[in-house]
Amino acid sequence: MEDHGSAALRSLLEVLPDTVLETHARLGDATACVDPTRILTVLRHLRDEPGLEFDMLMDLCAVDFLGSEPRFEVVYHLYSLAHKHRVRIKARVPEAAPEIDSAVSLYPGANWMEREVFDLYGVRFTDHPDLRRLLLYEEFEGHPLRKDYAKEKRQPLVGPGN
Amino acid sequence: MAGGRNSLTERVLDTPEDDLERDLHTEHHVLNMGPSHPATHGTVKFLIELDGETIVALDIQVGYLHRGFEKECESGTWYQAIPYTDRLNYNSAILANIGYCMAVEKLLEVDVPERCLWLRVLACELSRVGDHLTRCGAACLELAAMTPFLYGIEARELVWDLQELLCGARVTSNYIRIGGVKHGLPADFAVACRESIAKVRALLDDFEAVVTSNRIFVDRLKGTGMLSKEDCIRYAVTGPLLRAVGEPLDLRKDQPYLVYDEIDFDVPIGEVGDNYDRYLVCMEEVQQSLRIVEQCLDKLEKLGPGPVNSEDPRVRWPAKGRVFNQMEELIQQFKSVTEGPRVPEGEGYLAIESANGELGFYLVSDGSAVPYKVRCRPPSLINLAPMPLMLKGALLADLIPTFDFINMVGGECDR
Numbered sequence: 179m180e181d182h183g184s185a186a187l188r189s190l191l192e193v194l195p196d197t198v199l200e201t202h203a204r205l206g207d208a209t210a211c212v213d214p215t216r217i218l219t220v221l222r223h224l225r226d227e228p229g230l231e232f233d234m235l236m237d238l239c240a241v242d243f244l245g246s247e248p249r250f251e252v253v254y255h256l257y258s259l260a261h262k263h264r265v266r267i268k269a270r271v272p273e274a275a276p277e278i279d280s281a282v283s284l285y286p287g288a289n290w291m292e293r294e295v296f297d298l299y300g301v302r303f304t305d306h307p308d309l310r311r312l313l314l315y316e317e318f319e320g321h322p323l324r325k326d327y328a329k330e331k332r333q334p335l336v337g338p339g340n
Numbered sequence: 341m342a343g344g345r346n347s348l349t350e351r352v353l354d355t356p357e358d359d360l361e362r363d364l365h366t367e368h369h370v371l372n373m374g375p376s377h378p379a380t381h382g383t384v385k386f387l388i389e390l391d392g393e394t395i396v397a398l399d400i401q402v403g404y405l406h407r408g409f410e411k412e413c414e415s416g417t418w419y420q421a422i423p424y425t426d427r428l429n430y431n432s433a434i435l436a437n438i439g440y441c442m443a444v445e446k447l448l449e450v451d452v453p454e455r456c457l458w459l460r461v462l463a464c465e466l467s468r469v470g471d472h473l474t475r476c477g478a479a480c481l482e483l484a485a486m487t488p489f490l491y492g493i494e495a496r497e498l499v500w501d502l503q504e505l506l507c508g509a510r511v512t513s514n515y516i517r518i519g520g521v522k523h524g525l526p527a528d529f530a531v532a533c534r535e536s537i538a539k540v541r542a543l544l545d546d547f548e549a550v551v552t553s554n555r556i557f558v559d560r561l562k563g564t565g566m567l568s569k570e571d572c573i574r575y576a577v578t579g580p581l582l583r584a585v586g587e588p589l590d591l592r593k594d595q596p597y598l599v600y601d602e603i604d605f606d607v608p609i610g611e612v613g614d615n616y617d618r619y620l621v622c623m624e625e626v627q628q629s630l631r632i633v634e635q636c637l638d639k640l641e642k643l644g645p646g647p648v649n650s651e652d653p654r655v656r657w658p659a660k661g662r663v664f665n666q667m668e669e670l671i672q673q674f675k676s677v678t679e680g681p682r683v684p685e686g687e688g689y690l691a692i693e694s695a696n697g698e699l700g701f702y703l704v705s706d707g708s709a710v711p712y713k714v715r716c717r718p719p720s721l722i723n724l725a726p727m728p729l730m731l732k733g734a735l736l737a738d739l740i741p742t743f744d745f746i747n748m749v750g751g752e753c754d755r
Contacts, residue, residue, distance in 0.1 A: 205446055205688045234576045236691070237717040241704055253702065255689055255717075259573065259587065262594050266689065287575035290725040298410075313403035313754055322411055329408070329415055 184208035186230055186256075186265040194223055207266055214252070214269035218279045224256060224265065225284055232256035232265060235285035238292060240299045244325035249273040250301050254281070271301060280306040298323040368396055371736070375404050379482045379740050383750045384724075386739070393736050398728040402721065405750035413714035417680040418444055418518060421714055426512040428716060428752040431474045432467035434503070435694040436752070437516035440714075442597065443690035443701035444518045447683045450655055455640065456520050456648045457599045462636035463506065463515060464598070464692075465629040469540070470499045471695035471747075472580075472622040472629075479619070479744035480551060483560050488551045495543040498536040505529055518681065519656065520649030530637050537630050544626065552623070561616035565730045565742030569613065575726040579697025579719055580621045581746065585613030591693040605632050618745040654681040679709045696720055696747055720746075720753040 181188035182203030190198050190210055197220050200211040212220045224232040237255040248270035256265050271278050280303035281288040292303045293312035300321035303309060311318065317335055320327050374385040383404040389397040409428070413421040425436040438460055445452065452460075477492025500510040505526055507515035515522050551557050567577065569585040582589055590607045592600040608624035610617030649656055657676050658669040685707035691700035700717030723746050730742050 204686055205449070207687070207689055209687075233573050236576050236578075236698060237689075237700055237702065237715070239702060239715045239717075241713045253715075255700070255702065257576075259589060264689075285574060285576070286571075287577075287722060287725060290721065294721075311403075313406040315403070322408060329411055 182208060184265065185261075185263065186210075186224060186232070189227055189230055190220065190223065193227075194220060208264070209266040209268065211268045211270070214248075214271050214278050217252075217267075217269050218281065218284065220267060221254065221256075221281055221284050224267070229261075230258065231260050232258045234259060235281065235287055235291075236264075238281070238288055238295065240295045240301055240323075242299060242323065242325045247272060250276050250299060252278055252295065252301060276301045277304055278302075279304050280309075282306055297321070300324065366391070373739075375401075380743055381478050381482070382743070382748045382753075384743075384748060384753075388736065388739070390736060395731045395734050395736060395739070398731055398739075400724060400727060402724065402748075403754050405754040407755070409716065409755035410714055413711050415710065417709050418683060418711055419680040421711060422516065422518075423512065423514050425716075426514055428718070428755065429471070429694065429696065429699075429720065429749045430511055430751050431749060432471035432695045433511060433513045434463045434467040434507075434515055435471075435692065435699060436716075437513060438464060438598075439690065439692045439694070439699045439701050440716075441516045441518050442692065443688060443703050444681075444683065445650075445655075446688045446690050447686060447703055447705055448518070448652070448654060448681060449684075450519050450650050450652045452520055452650050453647050454599075455524065455643050455646055456650075458636050458639050458643065459521050459524065459648060460516065461598050461600065461603065462633055462640070463503075463513075463521075465632045465636070466499050466502055466506075468629045468695045469626050469633075470496050470503070472626045473499070475695075475744065475747045476547070476551075476619060476622055479741055480557070482740050482744055483557065485551070485554075485557065488547050491543050491547040491550070495540045495547070498540055498543075502529070502533055502536055505532060517649065517655070519652055519654075524645060524648045525640060530641060533633065533637055537633060540630065541627075544623070548623065552620075558616060560737070561614065561619060561741055563612075563614050563616075564734060564738040565615045565618075565745065566613055567726055567730045571726060571729055572613070575722070575729075577697070577723050577726060579693070579695070579723065580618055580625065581613075581723055582697065583607065584610035584617040584621045586611055591691060591698060595691075597690075597692060603632055603635050605629075615741045615745045622745075682707065682709045683711075691717070694719060696749070696752075697723060716752070716755060718752045718755060720748045724748045724753060 179201050187201050187208050197213045197216040198210050202209050224230050234257045236257045239253050241251045250271050252269050254267040292306055295301050296309055297311040297314055369390045371388045371390055375383050385401040387399040409424055425440045426433040428436040473492045473496040477489045481489035504510045507513045572582050572585055586609050588607050588609050593607055605628045608621050610621050658672050662669040663673045683705040687704045689702045691698045697719035699719055702715040704713035706712045
């Protein structure tokens with residue numbers, strides 16, 4: 179695997195080579211696909227390693243690749259204030275057990291972003307302090323951003339008859 | 341009163357010393373504020389646990405304006421998502437237009453002409469002025485000061501009139517296209533814009549004269565809603581909130597896009613990061629944005645009229661004259677309208693500095709004419725998350741200005 183000229187990818191490949199499954203830097207975005215069970219190890223390394231110091235978790239979202247396995251991809255976008263560089267970390271979790279460790283202990287800002295992913299995709303974050311739905315209401319059935327959730331689907335609490 | 345002593349004094353004097361020091365039995369009170377409250381401009385619900393007037397805990401419930409932005413985007417063409425981006429942050433719709441279109445252009449690897457870059461910067465900065473004026477004006481209104489609100493909104497109206505001149509709509513602009521903009525500057529725009537800038541500056545002076553050193557305003561803002569620099573970073577807070585603590589992160593300077601590296605402007609920063617610093621940062625950013633707009637007008641005058649769209653056939657719509665007279669152009673027009681570009685398989689993240697902070701778009705394409713994933717990183721939502729931290733131990737009244745300067749916009753926060 180290559181580091182594509184990115185300090186973050188180089189450091190990951192040197193220090194934690196067994197966690198990295200794939201790297202690319204297409205369109206200039208340095209990206210690493212990593213082992214989902216080691217996600218916290220990877221994020222901690224990126225945050226604390228001198229020279230990398232990715233101190234801001236700018237974004238956390240998920241993508242549903244329905245039909246391929248593992249189905250869900252959790253995507254982390256990191257930014258370093260000191261070095262003004264970025265890296266994207268991706269981890270795939272299977273449909274049968276869509277679970278990954280919560281990053282809240284490393285980045286408190288992950289709290290709401292993980293709640294949103296749980297809400298819209300049904301991916302669970304282990305050890306999250308307060309894993310509730312964020313945008314939708316408690317009685318909402320299903321996870322609407324999953325590709326097999328029909329856009330026109332009605333919910334029991336809204337629509338005619340209620 | 342008989343005996344010259346009233347009964348209350350008598351009771352207090354007769355109470356044993358121990359009893360006076362013992363606290364009264366009190367319980368925390370949970371106050372439900374919102375989702376529609378006259379002192380918050382934004383549909384959001386606060387569950388506030390109060391000890392007297394002091395905030396002990398705060399739970400924020402968002403999502404009232406959730407309308408499935410991402411789900412809708414995943415069922416139309418790449419073009420059809422643009423009007424939805426207007427409705428994210430409706431105070432500065434063009435910023436979201438630009439963020440989305442630039443992200444699609446990144447995936448398509450399309451370059452736009454220089455004139456278009458300057459037009460986009462001009463549109464961005466007008467939007468930013470409108471957004472900051474709304475934030476500062478509405479903050480005054482919600483702190484019970486009607487007059488400065490009217491100054492602010494009058495100035496915003498001038499900006500929105502310019503926006504209307506530019507793209508035909510005051511609020512939901514739909515001005516930016518993938519690979520360009522809808523059209524270049526109207527003939528009378530530069531003159532109207534310079535006139536409006538002069539008027540906006542005069543209104544800003546009035547606004548500042550009434551507000552900036554107003555004792556009531558300063559007392560309500562100074563030392564309230566503070567968030568430390570470390571917490572801002574830990575929560576990925578960006579925009580004026582982060583700059584108010586003295587951290588000069590501004591993507592226009594730090595990762596320059598469009599033509600910001602050719603423009604002369606300053607990034608104002610605050611010192612302690614309270615609401616007052618946030619106010620000062622926003623007001624100075626308005627001045628800087630007006631400076632940028634003037635530089636864009638100068639440059640566009642120098643560039644003169646010419647193409648404002650990419651010539652790439654995937655995103656260029658043929659000229660109407662050719663569509664009516666040539667079969668190939670007619671077919672291309674038909675394909676462009678019904679299907680739009682097929683974006684190569686891949687993923688890309690693009691962030692711009694919106695009025696609230698980092699507005700990012702993470703797009704995934706499966707190679708088809710329909711987006712596979714359109715993620716919007718909403719600065720409103722991410723900046724709102726640490727609000728309980730800003731208000732821990734604060735008075736209930738501090739919630740109002742703090743929420744105002746976070747500038748949560750429901751359309752963008754809830755998507």
